[in-house]
Amino acid sequence: MKVPFKALVVAASIALLGTTLGAAAPENDSSPVQEGQQARSEAQVEPYGASLFRSTPPGPGSAITDPNRLVSFGDRILLRIWGAQQFENLIMVDAEGNLFIPDVGPVKVSGKRMSEVQASIKAAVSDIYRDNVSVYATLADVNPISVYVAGNVVHPGRFEGTQNDTVLDYIIRAGGIHPGAGSYRDVDVRRGTFVKASYDFYDFMDQGILSEFDFQSGDTIIVNDRRPSVTVAGGARNTNAFEFAAQQMTGKTLVASADPLPGTTHALVRRTADSDSKDIYLLMKDFSGFQLKNGDEVYFTRDAKSDTITVAITGAVEGQKNYALKKGASLKQLLSFIAVDPSVALTNAIHIERASVARAQKLALNQSLQRLQKEATARSTTGAAASIRASEAQVIRGFVESASQVEFPGKVILARGGQVSDIILRDGDRIVIPEKSDVVTLTGEVLISNAFVFEPGLRVKDYVMLAGGLSGNADRERFIVNHPNGSSQIVGSETVVANGDQIIALPKLDTKGLVMAKDVLEIVYQLAMTANAVVFP
Structure with missing residues (x-):
């Protein structure tokens, strides 16, 4: 049975609001969910064309009356000649494309329009009968x-x-x-x-x-x-499935055929082909150069007054995944309309992934990496030490290159004391409702990265033993545990693990062999805790 988040809000009414952006809201004006247009399901969308x-x-009658039709083999032409000579007959165009006229001979007519055929016959007849002869030809039957x-x-x-x-x-x-x-x-x-x-x-x-x-x-x-295609589900004059002309299609190409409605300001791209489905909300100017993928579903919207935001919900929730809300809407207001199965959803671990937080984390990482690389290349020594520093700089460059590829989800942690704090939502927020899990995963510096069935009371070191033990390069004292609510901790091997946790065994850097080991280690921990990524030299 699916019920609202009663622990979080006083539910106005349980309502799954359809499957499209901006579904209809209750009549209560205080509701954050605004009315919108209903998109057609993909099964109802026809191919463009x-x-x-x-x-x-x-x-065949239309071909006879078409003045632009070209005469071809097998066509029959009604020919009339009057004046000094009299003649009327149906003559078929032969395999050579000629019309044979008695006493005149073959006249080439294939590939010509009837107006041209009339002129060709007139010229041929006039060569034989020079005075007082008229000609009329018309297409009587087509082959x-x-x-x-x-x-x-x-x-x-x-x-x-x-x-x-x-x-x-x-x-x-x-x-x-x-x-x-x-x-x-x-x-x-x-x-x-x-x-x-x-x-x-x-x-x-x-x-x-x-x-x-x-x-x-x-x-x-x-x-x-059929080639790869995307579907325009609403907000355009042509709500159809559109095929790619080549291997890729940009938003600009799609707009040319879909013809969004006047005043369109945004495009919502629902991407379900990837293993982790997601929704991408773009201004039209950004959508123009956006690379679409096979299976994408696009919905064009108008948000000219900027009084609405769009948020997405992912995880243990079925039904509607995208909502258009009034600005200022809070998480608890939205959750009052979301129905979940409490036996499946981990409602006390809800967190948010926010683009602005991800950008700030990415900026901080890039600044740290730039400082690290600058220090590595600025060191000046001679002799044997120079060779060591050059080797270290090369290691740092490889680490910087790998770390710079990491993308942050921009997690906003809401869980505190078993409760989820309320927060004002922002445009583009992704609300994550984790599923309950009976699995603990272990990655990093272990012999076998794997997932294990959760057993109450087991510690970090117990799961390490299940994974075959640590590698020779592992830090045996400190581990990172990422929790389902988005939070992370640096723990020891005696820490008891909860269900759904992710344990990361980190490398132990050689402080003697790497002068900047402390700086590198800080970045390694930053990536492991904020992006769940294991990157090290």
Whole structure:
């Protein structure tokens, strides 16, 4: 049974608010949750361009009346000659592309429009009958051709049409592109073993460009596999699934096709393809250069007055993961609307990951690394000591390079005395609700990094023994324990471990071999405690 966080707040009402950003709030004006638009689920979102194949393909009659249609083999032309000579008959264009007129001879008409055919026949007749002869020619019947449509279409097969029908016409006859498997950006026309034309229907959707192609009987249209794609779930005129043109797609490319609604200021990118799903909230100017990934879901929003913030919830919670809140909303206000299963969620270990804290931690780390590297390269000695210092500087450079790659989650610790403190939320906050765990993990300077079933009363050294013991380079006196609530401690080997803890066995640096060992060790501890990262020279 899922219940609100009664230990934290007096719940107004239990409400799972949908699955989209900015779901509807209760009528109480004091609620931090604002009304918003309902996004469509991914299952309901059609591929961009699906509407192209809902029309009816043209029949042969449209080809007869089309003044731009090119005459081809098998077409029948009604020819009338009157005046000094009288003639009327249906004449078929032969395999050489000629129209044979008695007493005149063959006239080349294949590949010409009917207006051009009329002029060609007139010129040929006038060479024989120079005076008082008039000519009229019209297309009476067209020769159908058979084209195969294969690949990811609803009804693959052979379909009749005309030489000048478009690739869209033939795919419509095949029932359209399969919405879950076919590509709207990778369609080939094959003649034998050769690809004679390739189509990207986004060119037609966005710019109205569709190249003409003269089909022949036996040609094959292949609809290839669907490419990686992202879904626009709301806030745009075109809420569809959009395929990548290449291996990557930027926000700018997506905006060109999706056409966000007027006044759009932000884009929310819900990334679920990674092992750890996350939500990224960007200003449109930042979204323009943002690299999208296959499976991303994008929601465009308008936040012109800046009176709202967006927060995400991760961990032991189901249902809605993203909320648009009024500025000034607190954690406890938000939690009153979140339903969890208390048998699964560790409600006394809730903490926040905040971008501003992460930036500050990253800045502090970079400053420490810069000072460390500056000191390592500034030391000036001679003789054997110079060689030692050069070797030390090389070690420091490697350490600095590795440490600079670490990213901080920006943890804000809220747990105190078994209770979670209230806090005003900020835009982009990520609220972490840890799951209860019966596992203790051990990493770092141990023989076998592993996870072990929690046993009450076991100490750090007991779990070290389960991992095969410490490595020869380990610090045997001090360990770091990271707790599920985001906090960390430096402990000894006799410390009793709680369920869900992470134990990190750190290296023991040689203070004789490394002059700046103390400075390095401070950074090692900083990374282990704030970023759960083990980095050492």
